[in-house]
Amino acid sequence: MTPPTRPETHLTAGAERDRLPFRTVELAEAEPMRLDSGATFGPFRMAYESYGTLNEANSNAILVCHALTGDQFLCDPPAEISSRSGWWTTMVGPGKPLNTERYFVISCNVLGGCMGTTGPSDVDPATGHAWGPSFPVITIRDMVRAQALLLDALGIDELFCVTGGSMGGMQVLEWMVCYPERVFSAVPIATSATHSAQNIAFNEVGRQAIMADPEWHGGDYARHGTRPVRGLAVARMAAHITYLSETALHRKFGRALQDRSAPTFGFDADFQVESYLRHQGATFTDRFDANSYLYITRAMDYFDLPAEHGGSLVEAFRKVSARICVFSFTSDWLYPTSENREIVRALNGVAANVSFAEIETDKGHDAFLLDEPKFLRTLAGFLQGAARHRGLS
Amino acid sequence: MTPGTPVAGGATIRVDLQLIADMVAPGARVLDLGCGEGALLEYLVTEKDVDGRGVELSQAGVNACVSRGLSVIQGDVDFDLGDYPDNSFDYVILSQTLPAARHPRELLLELLRIGNCVIVSFPNMGYWRSRLYLLWYGCMPVTGALPSLWWETSNIHLCSIRDFLNLCGDLGIAIERALTVNNRGQVSRFRGVGRIANLMGEQGVFLLGRS
Numbered sequence: 001m002t003p004p005t006r007p008e009t010h011l012t013a014g015a016e017r018d019r020l021p022f023r024t025v026e027l028a029e030a031e032p033m034r035l036d037s038g039a040t041f042g043p044f045r046m047a048y049e050s051y052g053t054l055n056e057a058n059s060n061a062i063l064v065c066h067a068l069t070g071d072q073f074l075c076d077p078p079a080e081i082s083s084r085s086g087w088w089t090t091m092v093g094p095g096k097p098l099n100t101e102r103y104f105v106i107s108c109n110v111l112g113g114c115m116g117t118t119g120p121s122d123v124d125p126a127t128g129h130a131w132g133p134s135f136p137v138i139t140i141r142d143m144v145r146a147q148a149l150l151l152d153a154l155g156i157d158e159l160f161c162v163t164g165g166s167m168g169g170m171q172v173l174e175w176m177v178c179y180p181e182r183v184f185s186a187v188p189i190a191t192s193a194t195h196s197a198q199n200i201a202f203n204e205v206g207r208q209a210i211m212a213d214p215e216w217h218g219g220d221y222a223r224h225g226t227r228p229v230r231g232l233a234v235a236r237m238a239a240h241i242t243y244l245s246e247t248a249l250h251r252k253f254g255r256a257l258q259d260r261s262a263p264t265f266g267f268d269a270d271f272q273v274e275s276y277l278r279h280q281g282a283t284f285t286d287r288f289d290a291n292s293y294l295y296i297t298r299a300m301d302y303f304d305l306p307a308e309h310g311g312s313l314v315e316a317f318r319k320v321s322a323r324i325c326v327f328s329f330t331s332d333w334l335y336p337t338s339e340n341r342e343i344v345r346a347l348n349g350v351a352a353n354v355s356f357a358e359i360e361t362d363k364g365h366d367a368f369l370l371d372e373p374k375f376l377r378t379l380a381g382f383l384q385g386a387a388r389h390r391g392l393s
Numbered sequence: 394m395t396p397g398t399p400v401a402g403g404a405t406i407r408v409d410l411q412l413i414a415d416m417v418a419p420g421a422r423v424l425d426l427g428c429g430e431g432a433l434l435e436y437l438v439t440e441k442d443v444d445g446r447g448v449e450l451s452q453a454g455v456n457a458c459v460s461r462g463l464s465v466i467q468g469d470v471d472f473d474l475g476d477y478p479d480n481s482f483d484y485v486i487l488s489q490t491l492p493a494a495r496h497p498r499e500l501l502l503e504l505l506r507i508g509n510c511v512i513v514s515f516p517n518m519g520y521w522r523s524r525l526y527l528l529w530y531g532c533m534p535v536t537g538a539l540p541s542l543w544w545e546t547s548n549i550h551l552c553s554i555r556d557f558l559n560l561c562g563d564l565g566i567a568i569e570r571a572l573t574v575n576n577r578g579q580v581s582r583f584r585g586v587g588r589i590a591n592l593m594g595e596q597g598v599f600l601l602g603r604s
Contacts, residue, residue, distance in 0.1 A: 325459060344466055345473075351422075351481035353444070355459045356466035358452055378459045385462020 021078065022047040022116030027149040036139040036302075046150050047116025048072050048108035051092060052100035054156070060392055061156045062098055063147065064088065064107040065164030065171035068239075068296055069288055071115035072107045074098075082287065090371045097380035102392065103160065110171075111146040112138045112295040120291035121222065132291060133219030140167070140303045144174040148182070158182050160390055161383060165189035165327075165368035166335060167296070170303050173343070176320045177305065185323040185386040187379060189368045190332050192339040193305040193313050193346070199334065202242055203297040206235030210290045219291055232290045233281030240280045245331040245364035249273060313346035320347065323389065325355040325382040327375065329367040355382060406436050408578045412598045413486055413512050416570060417441055421483035424448070424508065426470045427490030431458035438463065446482075448473065471495040477507040484510050491515045491557075492548035498560060501601075505566065511601040519553030519591040522576065537576050538595045554591040557599070567604035573597055 027033075028042025035041055049072040054061060064074055066087070075086035075093060092098040098105050109117035112135065120135035127134075151159070162175045162183055169191025176186050192199075210216055213231030217224045241249075253273040257263070260270065269275040309316035324347060328340035337358050347354040359375045361367045367375070387393045406414065410433045417423060419441045425434045428447030431454075437443045447465035449455045458465035466473075470487070471494055485508030487500075492515055494500045504511040516538035517523070523534035533543040539551075552560075554573070561568060568586060573594025575581040583593035590597070 323464065345476045348466070348473075348476040349478065351478055353446065353464050354466060355455075355464045356468075357456050357459050358467060359456075360452070374456060378456045381460030381462055385464075388462060 021080070022072075023049060024116055025150065025153050027146060027153060033142070033145055033149065035136055035142045037137050039136045041136055041138075041142075044111065044118035044146070045116070045122075046108055046111070046118070046146060047113075048106060048150060049074065049077075050107075051075060051105040052103050054104040054154075058156055059158065059160060059390065060102065061104045061106060061151075061154075061159050062161045062163065063151070063159050063175075064092070064098070064105060065143075065147070065162065065168035065175075066107060066110065067164070067166035067168050068300065069236075069284070069293075070168070071113065072109045073115075074105065074107050084287070087369060090369070090376060091379070097376050097383060098163075102387070106150075106154070106156075108147060108150055110143045110296065112143070112292060112299065114289035114292040115287075117146075119289065120219070120295055121289040130220075130222035132222060135291065135295060137298060137302075138295060139299050140170045141174050141178065141308070143299065144171050144178055147171070147175075148179060151182070158184055160392065161185045161187060161386065163187035163189065164191075166191055166365065167300050169335075170195075170300065173305055176322055176324070177309075177316050180319045180321050183322040184390055185325075185383070187325050187327065187382065188340075188343065189327040190329055190335045190340065190365055191343075192303075192335050193316070193343050194307075194339075195300050195303045196339065200301045202239065202334075203301055205238050207294050207297060209234035209238065210294060213290075216290065219294070221290070227285070228290045229285040232285045232288065232293060233278075235290075235293060236284040236288075237277040237281040240277060242334045243364060243366040245333065245362055247331060247362040248364055251362070252276075313342065314349035317346050317350045317352060320350060320352050323353045323386050325357065325379070327356075327368070327379065328358045329363070329365070329372075329375075330358060330360045331362045332365040332367065334365040406432055408580065409514050409574050409596055409598060410436070410488065412572055412574065412580060413488060413514060414441065416510075416512050416598075416600050417443060417484050417486075419443070422481070423484045423486065424477075424482040425486045425488070426474075426504075427488060427493075428458060428463075428465060429454050431461055431463045431465065433486070433488060434458065434463050434465070435461055470500060474500075474503050474507060479506055480509060482508045484508055484512055486512045488512075488514050489516070492551045494550060497550050497552075498564070501560070501564060501566065505601065505603055509602070510569070512599070513557075513601060514596055514598040515552070515557065516548075517554045517573070517591065517594050517597050518551050519555055520576075520595045521592050522595070524592075536595065537578075538574075554586075554594060554597045555588075557597065558586050561599075561601065565604050567602045568599060569602045570600035571597070572599075 024045050024047045032040040032042035073086045074088040094101050109115040112119045120131045124131045169188035172188040210231035213228035215226045216228040256272045258272045258275040305316045306313040328337040344356040357378050423443045423445045425447045434445045434447045438445045448468040455467045485504045526534040573581040574596040576595045583590045
């Protein structure tokens, strides 16, 4: 086994965002990567972060896969990149369930993303312009293939664990299926093996909002020196509702009015919930690229693990050897318990080593990002059990 | 709760669970149905090095098990066993859960499909104290093994050891071992498949196989 190499941080050219000091590595340099669409792609750049220390045996690495609008910053990013806090600070850090004193935690921005990994807002070397709508359509499996190349570059043969929620959970499932020999344990969270018609429908609403924005220019907005921020904001607003629950929305806002004592009989944001959503939409456009949103939601829509294996999820899992723990949340109506249970049932069909915990919460799909003590405690217990079997404790 | 006995390695479990654990060969593949908070499963994994899985109805029980590092899913033994392939386990354990099953007959057949051996324990309605209780008070027996009143128990198919053996006979199930536990939670000297075991055993513990 080769010793782990830590690729140098590159300062990358291009848009202003790309001058920021993301830690990146060039992948698929020797030969381009084959995509599910049939196209080949590469070389490309992948931005990643790591927390903790890789042990001598290279056996304590955990890969965290992010969701649709997530990124590689599990913990707080450097101030020059963003003032936002990391998206999984409840889970990752010293003494946390993904304990960085024990584990080497890696997270990378997905292929097609906009936080340093090559995506549609980057420059196509063949044309000298942003890829825009000529960026190849990618799939969840393509994202995972790219992550496997990153692990190769880091000198990590086997992951102690791969985990992630929502779209991150889809990547976890692909990891279990595509690279069974490289996954010791896996924790798919609030996810599905098949993107449902309802979820495709929600994604389509978001895409149509972006494409209906005149500033979208058929995806070529970079050449026009503009961005479809209004469409992207509406897409985010619609999606954000699906991440919450009716109970959580009611508890947080009810029908409370925003800075006023009576309705204005107009279309200002009279209600706090309107003001909240507008704020969510506006701040999102500061950090996310509209074309990335189109490409990544498309990848989610195409995700259908049984279809990749003759229509049988059990067949898909035939070679799975990892210890697995599936999590769902009672009030999650985007990736409901029933869809997570389908994963568990198919894993039982191959007598896989699977656990399944449904966490009672009223916080909806977003619960996996929040401080849910039962969730954190159960996941930590699963990882400790897996670590004992891996000889890490 | 019946008293526990200390065992080698320091772990302590209830006697009826200990009897079950003693029937399991080290390193086996084990499925514990109705595993509760995982006391037996944890014992089997740590002391007998089994590849252990559990199914538990209550989510609180499941979460407790997973927190302890055990592989357990939330599920109902009446509905959720169909996914498992034939012979997926060396032992399938049904501890104190049979009387709560909706279809005990079908369940027993299902257990012997997915497991090479099945270990079943249940409270014995043929136990002399239960018989006397019903005869004397005219009420459903409340004993150490059956502590709940009739309206609060989750048991819907109570049976005696004789009832159970008759069913096994009808289904062609082989009785490999037959033990009983007395009202002090100790292994009873009355064992086997005869009338005395049915009279003197407060609980029955059986190792079943395909005949």
